[in-house]
Amino acid sequence: MKFSVFAAVLLLCLAGAPILHEATTVSNGLELPVNPITPVVAERPVINIPMCNREANWGGGSCVHASVVALMRWQNRHALAWYWRKTYTGGESANGLHQKMDEEGVRYAYTVNGDAKFLEWACRTRRGCAVTCRGGKHMVALVHFDNEHAAIIDNNHIDRIQWMSRKRFMSEWHNSNGWAVAVIYAPCAPLKPKA
Amino acid sequence: MRDFFKALLFSVAIPVAACLLLVFLILLCIGAFSEANGQGFGVITEEHIIELPEDGSKWYLSVFGSKGDPKTMEVLKWTREHAGLKKLRGQVHFATLDIDSPTFKERYAPGVEGTPMIRLQNAKAAVIYEAHGDQIPYTSSGLYSAVASAVNSSKTDASCPWRDRKRPKPDPKPPVDPDPVPIDDGKAPVLDSPTVPDVNYVFIGICLGVLVLSCVAGAATQYAKEKFLGK
Numbered sequence: 001m002k003f004s005v006f007a008a009v010l011l012l013c014l015a016g017a018p019i020l021h022e023a024t025t026v027s028n029g030l031e032l033p034v035n036p037i038t039p040v041v042a043e044r045p046v047i048n049i050p051m052c053n054r055e056a057n058w059g060g061g062s063c064v065h066a067s068v069v070a071l072m073r074w075q076n077r078h079a080l081a082w083y084w085r086k087t088y089t090g091g092e093s094a095n096g097l098h099q100k101m102d103e104e105g106v107r108y109a110y111t112v113n114g115d116a117k118f119l120e121w122a123c124r125t126r127r128g129c130a131v132t133c134r135g136g137k138h139m140v141a142l143v144h145f146d147n148e149h150a151a152i153i154d155n156n157h158i159d160r161i162q163w164m165s166r167k168r169f170m171s172e173w174h175n176s177n178g179w180a181v182a183v184i185y186a187p188c189a190p191l192k193p194k195a
Numbered sequence: 196m197r198d199f200f201k202a203l204l205f206s207v208a209i210p211v212a213a214c215l216l217l218v219f220l221i222l223l224c225i226g227a228f229s230e231a232n233g234q235g236f237g238v239i240t241e242e243h244i245i246e247l248p249e250d251g252s253k254w255y256l257s258v259f260g261s262k263g264d265p266k267t268m269e270v271l272k273w274t275r276e277h278a279g280l281k282k283l284r285g286q287v288h289f290a291t292l293d294i295d296s297p298t299f300k301e302r303y304a305p306g307v308e309g310t311p312m313i314r315l316q317n318a319k320a321a322v323i324y325e326a327h328g329d330q331i332p333y334t335s336s337g338l339y340s341a342v343a344s345a346v347n348s349s350k351t352d353a354s355c356p357w358r359d360r361k362r363p364k365p366d367p368k369p370p371v372d373p374d375p376v377p378i379d380d381g382k383a384p385v386l387d388s389p390t391v392p393d394v395n396y397v398f399i400g401i402c403l404g405v406l407v408l409s410c411v412a413g414a415a416t417q418y419a420k421e422k423f424l425g426k
Contacts, residue, residue: 042319042320043320048302050297050298050301050302051301052297052298052300052301053297053298073298076290076292078296078298109247118247121247121249124249124251125247125248125249125250125251126251184247184248186288186289186290187288188290188298188302189255189257189288189290189303189314189316190255190316190319190320191302191303191306191320192303192306192314192316192320192322193320193321193322
């Protein structure tokens with residue numbers, strides 16, 4: 001009888017061994033968190049362009065190109081941004097920019113009628129957009145737009161983010177022809193939330 | 196008989212044909228006027244319709260590493276060649292970032308404990324899966340299993356039975372161009388569950404058979420000892 005009990009225990013151990021081995025292989029030694037979702041504080045501004053990716057105005061009036069280049073970098077199109085920075089300079093109109101983007105095969109969207117939904121879309125999808133200001137003479141990057149606030153990065157002062165009320169921004173934009181243009185690629189991944 | 200067909204022709208066929216002709220002419224006039232009113236005479240106007248991608252809830256898959264690092268290149272190769280990882284890559288905003296780039300140093304370096312690193316985040320920035328250095332599984336299948344486990348366990352609302360029924364089933368034609376990343380409505384990536392190890396039923400059966408035989412043999416031996424040899 002002792003032999004049979006010993007045999008049973010031995011065989012059960014042998015039977016269990018490959019199962020345990022498979023289980024450890026699947027997890028591959030990784031320590032997966034039980035509940036990986038952690039509380040998150042949303043990044044503000046939504047389009048938090050790092051300083052190294054912002055582009056200062058150059059050539060005495062390339063505000064449109066400077067804003068577009070910064071947004072290209074934010075969307076991980078560094079080669080395209082480098083090419084754009086090297087190739088284009090000077091003042092730009094809506095038609096001129098759109099034509100250049102068509103020629104270069106850039107994916108973009110725009111509005112020229114001051115539609116706030118376009119701005120909401122651009123910031124909801126974390127892409128941002130370039131918007132006109134100062135009566136249509138200047139263009140800056142819109143980096144945040146919610147129900148109460150808007151934020152811009154002016155290519156003449158790239159070291160700071162300028163916040164204002166949504167109402168004030170919309171008034172300024174509407175008085176500046178209401179042109180906005182966004183490049184459409186994959187935006188930068190958000191920052192890892194602090195524990 | 197001939198009179199019957201003649202009567203039929205005049206009483207039914209001709210009035211019906213006349214009515215159809217009249218309707219056709221009316222529709223033609225309405226179309227012409229509406230075109231004239233809407234767009235000006237002879238001027239072709241163009242309406243620029245852009246479908247903006249509503250992908251604000253798309254997830255993010257990032258690989259931080261360097262081109263000179265074999266492990267980084269291996270992970271990137273997995274994301275291109277492993278079917279599951281390739282599928283995941285197509286469903287998220289995928290980006291690779293060189294650890295020597297200014298963007299990485301300024302933006303991501305403080306939150307990256309080691310490299311190479313692969314990180315999956317949902318649209319609200321929460322980290323769903325992250326592994327770096329030696330934590331990264333040794334095989335593409337291992338990585339996929341780990342990522343899929345993390346993704347599936349993070350879907351806290353998956354128990355709602357009606358969710359699957361309402362999911363759209365896009366069937367784009369022509370097929371989307373995978374490079375650059377297709378623009379679509381982003382959602383949480385849908386991944387197959389990680390493979391569960393197959394239970395070796397044959398082996399267990401043999402073991403149980405041997406166990407039963409051992410018990411029977413042991414009992415028989417004991418019985419024989421007691422019966423024929425005495426205690």
